[in-house]
Amino acid sequence: MAKTDNSLSLDRGTDHAHHHLGHAGGHSHLTGALFFTLGFAFVEAVAGYFSGSLALLSDAGHMLTDSTALGLAALAAWLAKRPPSPRHTYGLVRLEILAALFNALLMFGLVAFIAVEAIDRFAQPRQVQGGVVTVVAVIGLLVNIGVAWQLSHGEKTLNTRAALLHVMGDMLGSVAALAAGLVIYFTGWMPIDPLLSLLVSGLILVSAWRLLGEALNVLLEAVPGHIDIERVAQDLAAIEGVAAVHDLHIWTLSSGKVALSAHMDVRDFADWPRIMAESRQRLITHHDIGHVTLQPELADSTAARPAHILHPVQH
Template identity: 70%
Template sequence: MSEHHHHLSVDKGESHESHHLGHHGHHHHLTGALYLTLGFALVEVLAGWWSGSLALISDAGHMLTDSTALGLAALAAWLARKPPTGRHTYGLVRMEVLAALANSLLMVMLIVFIAREALDRFAQPIAVQGGTVTAVAVLGLLVNLGVAWQLSKGEATLNTRAALMHVMGDILGSVAALVAGLVIQFTGWTTIDPLLSLLVSGLILVSAWRLLSESVHVLLESVPEHIDLKAVGADLAAINGVASVHDLHIWTLSSGRIALSAHLDIDYLADWTAILVRARHLMDAHHGIGHITLQPEAVNSVPCPSCCPEPK
C-alpha cells in the first residue's frame, strides 16, 4: 500500500510539471472566449430591453449558459494547476462541480422567466424595434463565430470540446434572434419575437438539464456514464495472480479525472508489485482511469514456491 501511494505521488508531480504550459495555454483560450461571450451577453440584455425584444434577451440568456460552460472549463484548467494541500488532499477540483450545480439552477430560473414573459406577450403583443434586433443579432452571430474559432485553436480537451458544443448551439440562438428581427422589420409580425424566444429557451433547457444531471451524478459519487463497472472488474480479475475483486468503486473527481479503489484477492503477496504495475497500466490504457488505489489481500497463506523459500 505504501509503495503504491508513493508511485502515485511521483506520477502526479511529473504530470503537473509536463502539462503546466499546456494548461496555461488552454486557460488563456478559454478566458478570452469567456470575456467575449459574457461581454456581448450584457450588450444583448441592454439592447433587448431598449428594443422590446424578448428574443434578444433570451439569446443573451443562452450566451450566459455558454459563458457558464466556458467559465467552468477555465476554472477546471486553473484548478488543475493547483497542488493538493494537507486539508484538501484532492485539491479544489470539486469547486467546478459545485459551480456547475449553482449555475444550472440559475439557468432553470431564467427559463421560467422567459417562458412566462413570452406567454404574456402572446396575449398582449408589444412593439419591437426590428432594425435594432437585426443589427445586434448580426453582431452576436459574428461574436459567436469568433469564439468558436478561438476555441478551435486551443488544446482539444474534453472541457474545450464541451464549451465549443455550447457555442455552436448559441450560434443557432443568434440566428433565431436575427430571423425575429428581419421578420418584424419587413412584415411587422411581432409574435415571432416571443415565439423564437421560446425556441431559444428550449436550447437553454437542454444545456441546463445536462449540466444539472452531470453535476448531481458527480456529487453522488456515481460511476461515470462511459465506464462499465463490470468490465473494469473483469479486467482486474483477469490479471495473472489475481483471484477475485471486491469493494470496487469508481467515481469522478472532476472533469476528465476519474478515481478507482478496490480490494484484490491475490494468490501470493510476493506477486503484488507486478500485479500493481499491470493493473495501473490496464486501467489507464483501457478505461482512462489514472488515479487508482488498490489493496492486496492474500488468499493463500503458503509462500510462493518459486520465489519465496520456506522459512527455517
C-alpha cells in the same frame, strides 16, 4: 470471476498508484473566449431591453450560460494546477462541480422567466424594433463564430472541446434572434419574437438539465456514465495472479478526472508489484482512469472474510 462491493472499507497498508489527469492546456483560449462571450451577453441584454425583443434577451441568457460554461472550464484548468493541502487532499477541484450546480439552477430560473414573459406577450403583443434586433443578432453571430474559431485553433483538451460545443449551440440562439428581427422588420409580425424566444429557452433547458444531472452524479459519487464498472472489474480480475476483485468503487473527482479504489485478492504477495503495474496500465489505457488506489489481499484469506462483505457479480 470478478467481485464487486458498494460498501466503504478503510484498510491500512494501501498501495497508491496516482496518475495526474489535469485540465492543463487551452486556459488562455478559454479565458479569452469567456470575456468575449460574457461581454457581448451584456450588450445583447441591454439591446434586448431597449428594443423590446424577448428573443434578444433569451439569446443573451443563452450566451450567459455559455459564458458560465467557459468560466467553469477555465476554473477547472486553473484548479487543476493548484496543489493539494493537508486539509484538502484532492485540492479544490470540487469547486467546479458546485459552480456547475449553481449555474444549472440559475438557468432553470432564466427559462422560467422567459416562458412566463413569452406567454404574456402572446396574449398582449409588444412593439419590437426589428432593425435593432437584426443588427445586434448579426454581431452576436459574428462573435460566436469568432469565439468558436479561437477555441478550435487552441489546444485540443476535454474542456475546450466541451466549451466549443456550447458555443456552437449558442449560434442557434443568435440565428433565432436574427430570424425574429428580420421577420419583424419586413412583415411586422410580432408573435415571432416570443415564439423564437421559447425555442432558445428550450436550448437553455436542455443544457441546464444535462449540467444538473452531471453535477449531481459527481456529488453523489456515481460511476461516470462513460465507464462500465463490470468491464473494469473483469479487466482487473483477468490479470495473471489475481483471484478476485472486490470493494470496487469508481467516482469522479472533477470533470475529466476519475478515481478508483479496489481490493484485489492475489495468490502470491510476491507478484504484487507486477500486478499493480499492470492494473495501473490497464486502467489508464482501457478506461482513462488515472487516480488509482489498490489494496492487495492474500486469496487464501478470503475464506475467513464475513459473508456480508463480498457480493459476487453474476455474469
